[in-house]
Amino acid sequence: MKRLWLAFVLVFFVVGCGTQNENLAKGKELIKSDKRRKEERAVREFKLALQQPIDNAEAHYLLGFYNSQEFYEPNTTDWEEASISERGRHMFLAYNEESRKYLERLIFETLRDDDLDIQNAALEALKRVYTQGDRNRLISQLQKAIKSGDNRDRHSAHWVFGHLGKDDPSTLVPILVKLLDHRRTETRLNAVKALGEIGSEEAIPALAALIESGSARWKRDREEPEVRQLAVESLGKIGGAAVPELIKIVENKGSSLRVDAIRALATLGDEKVVAPLLDALKEQSSRDVLIPLN
């Protein structure tokens, strides 16, 4: 019986070795090595790997991850930076081959990278997923990320939401608004930021309600100060129809966010702001008020 198992393992091993994409393996080896111009040479291997019938998804992903347009040829100095959109396209092609695996990898791994170009390439790929791939799955993964306990995931998700939302606010703004009720403060915080970056006027009522909750009678109804403060900033980014809401905050003398609202209004340059600001100047200075009780 034991021998039979060994035989099975051996057969699988042999079959496995035979079906491995050699160029891909070589490229990955190169990356791990400390050879000169290793990334360029690895990219060359990844490109060659694409000509083989297996493991194309990973080759595409790595081509997007490592900067390549004109790959390395021995004895040449030519090296052209790949455009972000080209790198994003490769990442998207990886997604096309193995959508589940690479969607998760893009959101929870690639976006975390320190290299801004890699982050932008991943964003580019996700934009393509949004328009050409499984949009619902993308949205649900982004929601999972923004609800995550890991700050990096929440940050990535708000950033992607902000960019995707600019092109399709009517779908994404309601989703983010719903997230404003999430139990995790940091999730709400990132949703507020994303709404500001989208800049859609659709978000104004929800943000205004959140800000106003600061004056709620009961503590449980009051949103955290930092979230409310960010909501004011977001209203400032939205501008336009948000101006009256910001003015309302300036006029609410019990609000702790008046300074934030004034700052947001100053950058918008709207002349409607002048009158409430002049009113604020007229407010009483420090003084002693005698109250006769007898």
Add this chain to the structure above:
Amino acid sequence: MLKKIIRLGKLRHFVGILPLFTLVFGFGCDNRHYDDRLQMEVQQLDSDLMNRWATSGVVVLDVASNGPAHKAQLETGELISHVIVEYPVKSAGDFNSAMKKALDEDNNLILYLKDKPPIRIALRRRGDKMGLSVEGNGTVRVNQIRPGTPAANADIQVGDIVEKIVDERNIYSLADYKKTLGKVVKHNLTFRTSELIGVKIAAVNALGDLGDARALDPLIDLFQNSHEFSLRKAAISSLQRLVELSVLNDIFQEFQRENVNQLPADSLQANQLESAAILGLLTVDRVENTATLKAPFGTQFRHRSEALYRSITEGQIAELAQQYIQIQVEPEQEIRRACLSILGVLKPTSAIDALVTVLENSAEIPGIRFQAGLALSQIGEPAVDALITAFEKEDTSTKDIAASALGGIGGNKARDRLISALETTDEAAILLTLVDAVAKIGDAPSIRALERQRERYQQDADSGLRIFLDEVFSNLAKKTM
């Protein structure tokens, strides 16, 4: 089995405690209170505001008309930060009860003695003795001071007449407010309100950024009448910004006349274009030859520019600045500096005398005197005579600043005076400035004069002036290349 029962038992207790817990911590944090006696509603200040600005208290939300709060002219939005209660002292009994009430909780009080400034007395611990006893009816006098007590350390003598005791309490929360007001039944009380300076400063800054003419008078009013330095400083900075914006009117009128947000860059005044770009109002693309107003501010400001320009030129801002550049009028140097900048931008000839006074004032900070000289050189030709007169003065600094300003203005008259001074002066400190000023003018007679100086000091290899002259000539050579 037994364990299970115990566990269930614990759970039962917990279930019992839970609603109570929620009631206290979840629902119990009411932040509003209607004061029946004063007939007004107050709200506790947001805790985040407390942390940000180190202010505390309760905000007046609403005042019922004709109630005590309304009669006292307390306004909505005011922040009550202290409650002050006065206890008149007419007998030894009054004194003892007032002292007990005033020391309660915060362990300190303010004692008012006849013909003496108020004395603040604080006890270290609750229950400590103040060490003071009094006697009398109608007129209450100090009859004993125990050594080693807070009273002995204060400026109190036996025989002093006690007039009243004042209790001043910080209000940190709504609970403090309710507690303090609950104790005061018969006596008059005073609310001390705190101005939220942060809001006003933000509003002042925003008004400066917005460039609206309506802000001018309120800002001047605030600048002249506020007692808060931070507010006055913000107000003058905003006025400075408005002045800087107003002098760009020509350029904004071009955009307004054409009713566009983009114009060919070479059709606009070069120096104004540069200033507008520095202030972030527009972007200039030399390759495309375009000047584009930045949205939202630049594009909106073109509609307001004319009104602002008119208000500034017709208003009193130049006179105001002239007044506040004098150290006798304005002790804060930052404000004097801002006023000098305003004069430099507006260039009013009426300010020449005032600027020369600052320039000549040896009690003034050298940097500010120099800035006055700079403002005079910005005024230009009309200031030349006044600067030449200042240059004739004995004081070296005055001579130095005046020479430098004359060099900045240029023109034949300034040049001739500087050259003649260069050829007759031996004072090393002034000579350097004169060389620099003449080099700044840089026309043919100036260069000839500098060459004569070079010959004069040729033998003197170590002289600082010689080294400086060499540097000046090498810079001139670079320019002509």
